[in-house]
Amino acid sequence: MLGLYIHVPFCSAICNYCNFNRGLFDADLKARYVEALVAEIEQAGLKACATSDGDVLVADTIYFGGGTPSLLEPEEIARIIEACTSSFDVADDREVTLEANPESVTQARLAAFRTAGVNRLSFGVQSLNDAELQRLSRLHSAARARDAVAEARAAGFDNVSIDLMMWLPGQRTSDWLATVDGAIALAPDHVSLYLLEVYPNAPLKEVMARAHWSQAPDDDAAAMYTTAMERLEDAGLRQYEISNVARPGRQSRHNLKYWTDGEWLGFGCGAHSTREGVRWKNVSATEDYIERISRRASPAVDVRRLSPDERLGDALFTGLRLVDGIDLNAIDIRYGVDVWARFGGELQSFVDAGCLRHEGDGLRLTREGMLIAHEVMAVFV
Ligand code: SF4
Numbered sequence: 001m002l003g004l005y006i007h008v009p010f011c012s013a014i015c016n017y018c019n020f021n022r023g024l025f026d027a028d029l030k031a032r033y034v035e036a037l038v039a040e041i042e043q044a045g046l047k048a049c050a051t052s053d054g055d056v057l058v059a060d061t062i063y064f065g066g067g068t069p070s071l072l073e074p075e076e077i078a079r080i081i082e083a084c085t086s087s088f089d090v091a092d093d094r095e096v097t098l099e100a101n102p103e104s105v106t107q108a109r110l111a112a113f114r115t116a117g118v119n120r121l122s123f124g125v126q127s128l129n130d131a132e133l134q135r136l137s138r139l140h141s142a143a144r145a146r147d148a149v150a151e152a153r154a155a156g157f158d159n160v161s162i163d164l165m166m167w168l169p170g171q172r173t174s175d176w177l178a179t180v181d182g183a184i185a186l187a188p189d190h191v192s193l194y195l196l197e198v199y200p201n202a203p204l205k206e207v208m209a210r211a212h213w214s215q216a217p218d219d220d221a222a223a224m225y226t227t228a229m230e231r232l233e234d235a236g237l238r239q240y241e242i243s244n245v246a247r248p249g250r251q252s253r254h255n256l257k258y259w260t261d262g263e264w265l266g267f268g269c270g271a272h273s274t275r276e277g278v279r280w281k282n283v284s285a286t287e288d289y290i291e292r293i294s295r296r297a298s299p300a301v302d303v304r305r306l307s308p309d310e311r312l313g314d315a316l317f318t319g320l321r322l323v324d325g326i327d328l329n330a331i332d333i334r335y336g337v338d339v340w341a342r343f344g345g346e347l348q349s350f351v352d353a354g355c356l357r358h359e360g361d362g363l364r365l366t367r368e369g370m371l372i373a374h375e376v377m378a379v380f381v
Contacts, residue, residue, distance in 0.1 A: 001091065002059040002275070003257040004084050006037060007268030008069040009286050012104065016137040016204040017196060021270035021284050022067040033286060034076045036293040038083040040267050043296070045087025059084070060091040061254035070100035074112035081117040095253045097122055102140040102148035110155035120159040121152050128182035129175055132168050135213070136204070142182070149186045159250060161190035166228065167221045168196055169204070169213035180228045184235040189250040191232060193243050195221065222371050229367065242321045242370050259322050261315040278305050312337055316380040320373065325357070325364025339363070346379045
């Protein structure tokens with residue numbers, strides 16, 4: 001089944017490390033953008049019907065990502081979900097995720113999002129240390145993040161995820177583990193751990209230089225990751241992907257499509273789509289996107305049919321992110337390629353080093369292997 005991704009490119013302030021497709025919130029622009037989103041979703045539904053013998057495409061996940069989707073009004077979220085359900089055949093047991101920043105919600109607002117059809121929240125908590133949050137120029141405090149999770153529970157959400165960032169400037173291992181323990185105390189259903197990447201032109205880079213903050217050595221970062229995973233697993237959150245842990249049955253169904261060779265349609269500026277071996281990307285600039293939709297022109301700017309080797313490479317590259325790894329037999333059936341015969345020579349050294357396991361038809365990274373995942377995956381691309 002398809003995943004539907006909706007991009008919301010607005011933020012109340014721009015964080016000093018951010019490299020996403022986003023801009024400052026503007027109420028007028030947001031209202032026009034929501035209209036464009038609804039129109040794009042409806043046009044895509046009609047187009048899919050016209051090109052697949054009148055069949056309505058079936059979807060089972062809707063994911064609002066950003067930016068800060070929780071800056072939209074609950075009525076706007078409801079309208080967009082309604083556009084999805086009227087344009088596609090969306091499964092009754094759909095997963096509908098809203099990314100939310102802690103400072104942008106109240107219990108009443110969260111309850112209204114739930115009424116609108118959202119059934120999963122993903123909070124951008126990042127840290128439970130106020131000094132670290134300020135260093136990242138985030139607008140919320142640790143207390144606000146804790147309150148937001150409590151408000152979500154009180155509003156009836158039984159599927160709450162938390163994003164955390166590690167390897168922050170000036171962060172010691174003990175600081176990071178205090179955030180991890182604080183997150184565990186909030187009893188989330190799902191946690192995503194991201195390593196901070198400081199891009200060459202990120203304002204944070206200058207801030208770090210002025211304040212003489214640096215990121216911990218690589219070995220410490222590896223220990224931060226490994227220890228965090230152990231603590232999260234001890235708390236009942238099983239790792240299922242390099243950066244993600246979840247309680248049983250609470251894995252992100254939407255994100256799993258990206259890692260299991262699935263298909264998805266992306267709506268909004270800069271959104272990516274992959275379907276039937278074709279990948280495309282919408283124009284990035286918000287105004288350009290609205291303008292194209294208003295004259296019923298396609299917002300896609302980069303449409304590419306993937307070669308068989310690219311599709312295979314992507315399936316292997318993303319599949320290896322999963323703790324369960326890749327089913328080589330399934331790959332052989334789908335792509336007609338004996339992966340071990342083609343890549344085994346290069347992969348054997350990773351097996352010998354204890355970074356990769358090749359057992360029967362399974363191929364998976366060990367936790368040590370996850371620390372050097374990019375080196376292993378480079379074999380496939
Ligand atoms: S809230 Fe998220 S998307 Fe917005 S600027 Fe900060 S990091 Fe970027």
